[in-house]
Amino acid sequence: MTDIKDKVVPWVFTAPEYNTSILDKAWAQPDCGRMMLNENPVPPSEQVVEAITNIAKRGNRYPDRMYRLRSKLGELHGVKAENIALANGSSETIDAMMRIFLQPGDEFLCSIPTFEMFPSRAGLCGATTVQVPLRDEDLQYDVAGMLAAVTDKTKLILIINPNNPTGIFIDDADLIKFCELGIPMCVDEAYLDYHPEVEAKIDLVKKYPHVFLSHTFSKAFGLAGIRFGYVVAAPELVDAFNLMYLPWNVSLMAMAAAETVLDTGEVKQKVKYNNDWMATFVKELEAVGLKPYPPHGNYMLVDASVTGKTTGEIVQAGMDMEKLFLKTIKPINGKDGYFRVTPGTPEESERFVRFIRNYFGK
Ligand SMILES: Cc1ncc(COP(=O)(O)O)c(C=O)c1O
Numbered sequence: 001m002t003d004i005k006d007k008v009v010p011w012v013f014t015a016p017e018y019n020t021s022i023l024d025k026a027w028a029q030p031d032c033g034r035m036m037l038n039e040n041p042v043p044p045s046e047q048v049v050e051a052i053t054n055i056a057k058r059g060n061r062y063p064d065r066m067y068r069l070r071s072k073l074g075e076l077h078g079v080k081a082e083n084i085a086l087a088n089g090s091s092e093t094i095d096a097m098m099r100i101f102l103q104p105g106d107e108f109l110c111s112i113p114t115f116e117m118f119p120s121r122a123g124l125c126g127a128t129t130v131q132v133p134l135r136d137e138d139l140q141y142d143v144a145g146m147l148a149a150v151t152d153k154t155k156l157i158l159i160i161n162p163n164n165p166t167g168i169f170i171d172d173a174d175l176i177k178f179c180e181l182g183i184p185m186c187v188d189e190a191y192l193d194y195h196p197e198v199e200a201k202i203d204l205v206k207k208y209p210h211v212f213l214s215h216t217f218s219k220a221f222g223l224a225g226i227r228f229g230y231v232v233a234a235p236e237l238v239d240a241f242n243l244m245y246l247p248w249n250v251s252l253m254a255m256a257a258a259e260t261v262l263d264t265g266e267v268k269q270k271v272k273y274n275n276d277w278m279a280t281f282v283k284e285l286e287a288v289g290l291k292p293y294p295p296h297g298n299y300m301l302v303d304a305s306v307t308g309k310t311t312g313e314i315v316q317a318g319m320d321m322e323k324l325f326l327k328t329i330k331p332i333n334g335k336d337g338y339f340r341v342t343p344g345t346p347e348e349s350e351r352f353v354r355f356i357r358n359y360f361g362k
Contacts, residue, residue, distance in 0.1 A: 001186040003087075003331070009126070009328060010126070011123055011124060011125070011126040012124065014123065015121075015122075015123025015124045015125050015210065016116065016119045016120045016129075017120060017309050018072075018117045018120040018121075022036060023039065025325075025362040026047060026241045026325055026361065029323075031323060032319070032323045032324065032325055033322070033323060033325060033344045033348030033351055033352070034325055034342075034343070034348075035151045035324055035325055035326055035327075035341050035342050035344045035348060035349075036326055036340070036341075036351060037325075037326045037327070037329040037342070037344070038164070038191075038217060038219060038276075038298055038299045038342050039218075039301075039342065040220065040221070040224065040270060040299065040351055041097065041223035041273075041342075041343060041344045041345050041348070041349075042206060042222055042269075042270050042273055043222070043334065044223065044257065044261070045264055045266050047221075047260050047261075047263075047264050048223075048257050048260045048261055048264070048266075049214050050258070050260075051256040051257060051260040052226070052253045052256055052257050052258070055252045055253055055255075055256040056252075056253055058252060060106070061250045061252070062248050063230070063248055063250060063251060063255060065086060065242070066086065066250075066255045067249075067305055068080055068197065068259070069086070069255055069258060069259045069262075070084040071087065071233075072229075072262055073230055073258065073262075074245060075105060076262075077200055078202060079202060079203050079205075079232060082238060082308065083205070083232055083234070083235065084230050084231070085226075085230060085231045085238045085241040085242050085244060085245065085254070086228075086229075086230050086245075086249070086250045086254055087225040087229040087230055087231060087249065087250065088227050088228070088245075088246075088249045088250050088251075088254070089216060089228060089229045090188070090190055090214045090218070090229035091216065091229075091231075092218035092229065092245060093186075093214045093229055093241070094117050094118055094121050094212070094214070095124075096241055096245050097156065097184075097212075097214075097241075097246040098122050098124070098125045098127065098156070099244055100154075100184075100240050100241065101126045101155050101184050102122060102126075102127040102155050102156060103125070103126070103127070103154040103155075104125065104126030104127065104156075105126065105127070105128075105153065106125075106127045106128070106153055106155040106156075107127065107128050107129075107130050107151060107154045107155065107213075107329075108122040108127050108128070108129045108130065108154075108156045108157075108158070109129075109130050109132070109150065109154050109155040109156070109158070110129065110130075110131055110132075110144070110147060110157070110158040110159075110186065110273065110330075111131060111132055111133070111134055111141055111142070111158075111163070111330060112131035112133055112134070112162070113134070113165055113329065113330065114131065114134065114158070114160065114163075114344070115154060115160060115164045115188070118158055119131070119331075124174055127155075128357070129215055130149050130154070131151050132145045132146045132165065132231075133332075133333050134311070134332065134333065135143070137169075137203050139166045139168060139301075139332065140166075140170070141163065141168075141174065142168050142319065143170075143171075143177060143178075145172045147177060147178075147181075150160060150181060150183070150324065151271050153185055155183065155184065155187040156183070156184050156185070156186070157178055157181070157183055157184070157186070158185070158186050158188065159175060159178065159186070159187050159188070160187075160188040160190070161175075161187055161188065161189060161192070161201070162191055162192070162195075162294075162296035162297055164190070164297065165298065165299060165327070165338075165340045166294075166301050167170045167191075167294045167295055167297055167300060168292050168293065168294060168296070168298045169198065169296060172201075172287055175187070175201065175351060176204070179204055179207070179208045179210075181213050182308040183208060183210065184210045184211075184212075184214075185200050185208075185210065185211045186212055186213075186214055187204070187213050187214070188212050188213075188214045189215055190214065190215070190216045190218070190219055190297070191219055191220070191296065191297030191298065191299075192215075192266060193219065193220035193221065193271065193276065194219070194220050194271055194274060194296060194297050194298060195296055196271075199250050200213055200215075200232070200243045201213060202232065203299055205232055205233060205234065206263065209233075209234035209236065209237065210218075210237075211233075212232065212233035212234075212237055212241075213230055213231065213232040213233070213244060214229065214231055215229060215230050215231070215259065216228070216229040217229060217257075217258050219297065219298055220267050220270055220271050220274070221258070221261045221267050221270070221272055221299060222259065222261070222266075222297070223257055223258065224266075225252065225338060226254050226257045226258075227251075227254050228250060228254045228255070228257065228258040229240075229251075255324070264290055265343065272345055273343070274298045276296075276355065277343035277349050278295035278300060278343065278351070279302055280350075280353065281341065281343070281352070281353070281356075282294070282295065282300075282359070283356065284353050284356045285300075285356060285360075286301055286358055286360075288357065288361050289306060289360070290302055290303065290304050290305070290306070290307075290356075290360060291303040291304075291332060292358070297342065298342050298349075299327075299340050299341065299342045300340065300341055300342075301329065301339075301340050302338065302339055302340070302341065303338055304337045304338065304339060304360065305336065305337030305338070306329050306337075307337065307360060308335060309335070309337055310336045311328050311329050311330070311331075311336055311337060311338055311339050312328065313329070314326065314337070314339045314359075315328050315339055317355070317359050318339075318359075321358060321359060322351040322352065322354060322355045323353055324344075324348065324350070324351055324352055324355060326339050326340070326341055327339060327340035327341065327342075
């Protein structure tokens with residue numbers, strides 16, 4: 001019999017895997033705090049649930065590309081509906097952008113660490129991911145190093161702003177250096193809604209038609225399980241995304257939820273909830289001598305290397321002592337002892353505070 005693996009295109013089984021098995025564990029153990037996946041711990045409002053239920057009654061019909069919603073998203077950013085393409089979560093954008101710009105043998109440039117979905121989806125197009133380590137001293141993007149890593153095979157660049165997992169913003173002057181290369185570039189602004197005082201990089205999209213922004217409603221807006229995201233780009237690039245996304249990629253329910261979340265303005269309370277807990281976490285972590293990185297999103301990278309404990313030991317202790325899922329962070333530039341945490345429900349977040357005091361406290 002033929003081995004099916006011989007029939008599959010070669011890069012399917014060699015691409016780095018984006019492993020989601022932690023979610024199977026988390027759903028199976030609802031008493032454990034989910035502080036590992038940058039989810040929003042606040043459920044959708046009643047209005048959102050009602051909007052989903054109402055539109056579900058029309059679930060026999062195919063969805064359109066909802067001009068009204070695209071206009072509202074456009075208004076949010078001072079652009080037109082033609083500048084917006086709707087996605088089934090920003091992961092769909094990650095997948096589509098790879099297939100729009102990369103062929104087997106091409107290079108995709110980003111940092112390491114990064115959100116691991118990116119190298120995975122690039123690999124699934126047969127492309128190579130070139131990952132440049134963050135700067136040792138401050139874990140900021142190594143802009144000079146990334147620029148030096150550009151070759152004539154580099155067909156797509158990624159900057160996550162603020163970066164995941166470090167939470168650090170990149171300077172505009174540095175972003176512009178990448179834009180000036182003329183190579184397609186994604187600025188992933190998944191977490192920008194937690195700091196609305198920092199503007200989305202719309203000006204760059206207007207000036208450089210090869211630059212696009214990726215947004216999601218999975219984070220501050222709290223719709224991760226409902227799946228909604230969008231791209232902001234020049235109209236020709238929006239056309240390319242719409243061709244590459246599947247028709248009917250966004251369900252009626254997801255669009256109704258997204259529109260209602262926008263209309264209710266509930267994001268404000270969700271952002272406040274997150275940022276208040278972050279302030280508490282920073283205080284508690286510093287009190288026991290650990291180094292929290294800036295919590296500009298709904299996650300915080302913590303350097304606990306001073307304790308000599310490994311990330312594996314810390315994450316295991318969080319589970320053993322307080323039944324908390326924390327995020328394992330592979331050694332950064334050879335240094336072990338980092339972990340990442342996202343605020344949970346009030347009760348889970350209190351458990352995390354207790355964990356910090358009891359595990360790391362003197
Ligand atoms: C930087 C970044 N981009 C995109 C995503 C994917 O989000 P979603 O597909 O839920 O929109 C994540 C999820 O954690 C992320 O960290």
